[in-house]
Amino acid sequence: MSSSSLSDSAEHPAKRQKMDVGTKVIGTHNGTFHCDEALAVYLLRLTKAYATADLKRTRDPALLDTCTIVVDVGGVYDESKQRFDHHQRGFTEVFGHGFNTKLSSAGLVYKHFGREIIANLLKTSPDDSRIDALWLKTYKEYIEAIDAIDNGISQYPTDISPKYRVRTDVSARVGYLNPAWNQSVDSKTVDSQFLKASALVGDEFVDRLNYYANAWLPARDLVAAGLKERSHIDPSGKIVLFEQYAPWKEHLFELETDLSIAASEQPIYVIYADETGGQWRVQAVPVSPESFESRKALPEAWRGLRDDELSRASGVDGCVFIHASGFIGGNKTKDGALQLARLALQL
Template sequence: MSSTETVEHPAKRQKMEHSDKVIGTHNGTFHCDEALAVFLLRKTQAYKSADLVRTRDPAVLETCSIVVDVGGVYDEQKQRFDHHQRGFTEVFGHGFETKLSSAGLVYKHFGQEIVANRLDVPTEDPKVDTLWLKMYKEFIEAIDGNDNGVSQYPTDIRPLYRSRTDISARVGHLNPAWNQPFDSQTVDAQFLKGSALVGEEFLGRLDYYANAWLPARDLVSAALLKRTEVDASGKIILFEQFAPWKEHLFELESETAVKDGEKPIYVIYPDETGGNWRIQAVPVSPESFESRKALPEPWRGIRDDNLSKLSGVDGCIFVHASGFIGGNATKEGALKMAKLALEM
């Protein structure tokens, strides 16, 4: 038997003969992209009970219902999803330009169904597209780039340290070492471990975005729409409960085409304990330490009664030395600080 073929036990062949669908991928050393692709396919209606064959034998692959990461063909109608062939340039679209791996290909064509199934909502639900794109940006694209050898940075910047704990590396480390047994039964078993590892991490991330990230986005969207009710200038946003807001605010400003002169300057929210309130200056970008307008310089580094006397606002707790954040004992006090800061 050729070294490229997977050894199939009689029981496995019997199971295949009675299965409606079979997923095919290559045998031997495995990577994160096909491990995830197989996991994702089993989260679809069509392939949820499909068997798996790992082989490079074209005759065997021809009998499979769907083939990923091998075969030299990308054809949705034929259910063939390889990305190694000459001339393959497929990308996800929607602003993403990284060349797809088998994970990205499967996610591009089946991702909306997978997200909808996980949320138990119709694919037409607006949340589905939002999360489909979010998961590609935050999870799938890095796997595509890693597998295709796409540099994360446009120049050959030398990193100060190595990081090899990303999901692609962790799946890769499940392959047997060069001096360990590499028989097909061992490698196939390790492949299933890798598929489960990356798949469960995918689902965990999707659950977070569906159950925490998306509700926070809804809160930010509502507060952005109501900001003129807080202050006529529209430059103060008020949250009645703490939630992560920076990323959402910048995305929503862009989506709703908020003009530069009308963008929020300060955000008011209760702290995580719910006991006190915070006033925070909106940064110039989500990752920036520079604020659109920092809190007034005379307040910076001053605390408690001294700050209350200086600002004329009761209940002051602090203003950070850089002016990016401050605190007050009450919502009314924090709001008053924000209004005064706008004028100064």
């Protein structure tokens, strides 16, 4: 994209733009750029409507009025007019679905175009059952923080003093692409840096979405299947078996909520093949995804024992270890791991 398609021009912009009524133009502000509009522009170019749109960076109201869509400038949020600013007095829009962070231009664009963007990237239909889960997950894990940082919302209470600073988040990395305060630069240079920033944050968005679609979501399906079949593994329904390793904690807790599984019916132990496939693990389900406390740790009499000593103590052949805290153990076979879990339920 040429720099002339980005910046203000000496020629009156409204006159030039209106001559080419077939060209769609994305408008955003010029000067110092931020992560939110850099991502908003990238996202719009993942839609069918704006895939080939030009980009105009300006604060001139007359020029903005000629743009097809405007993000992060203009003082208007109105989907029907394709205007997506968040700086105006009285703006309180949030993503919804349990998210209460005020949106930036990135969140606004993602809220209105995100489902289409995901369908386009996955090359699937808009009614694909995966889309809503990916739409919400990607907002939670990637875009909400960009919204919060741009709107100056602290992650923690302000009376807490952090022990160190983190300035490697994507918003900070985009910020570093702006010219330094004491550099002499022209608008062409700043516009070029904006395109780098847009590519940086946008490419990371696509990478994250690909991970959620191709790794995170299949793991969720595996956990859902394990929960459904758990009564066939053990009549108590307290043991979940996965034939292969997959990250399961986050999905387990979310699915328990989604499926309204009562506390009395929730699983206590999870059995799975370790990452190498050579052994099997029995792991106590924690009380929450990040907790070190288990719903029911493995028996105290087994903790810290290994190999034959553990097999003698438990009466189960092929034991490998039980962690000193009782949150996890291992056996050489699936049947051995299941025996440990069944015995642990009774002790």
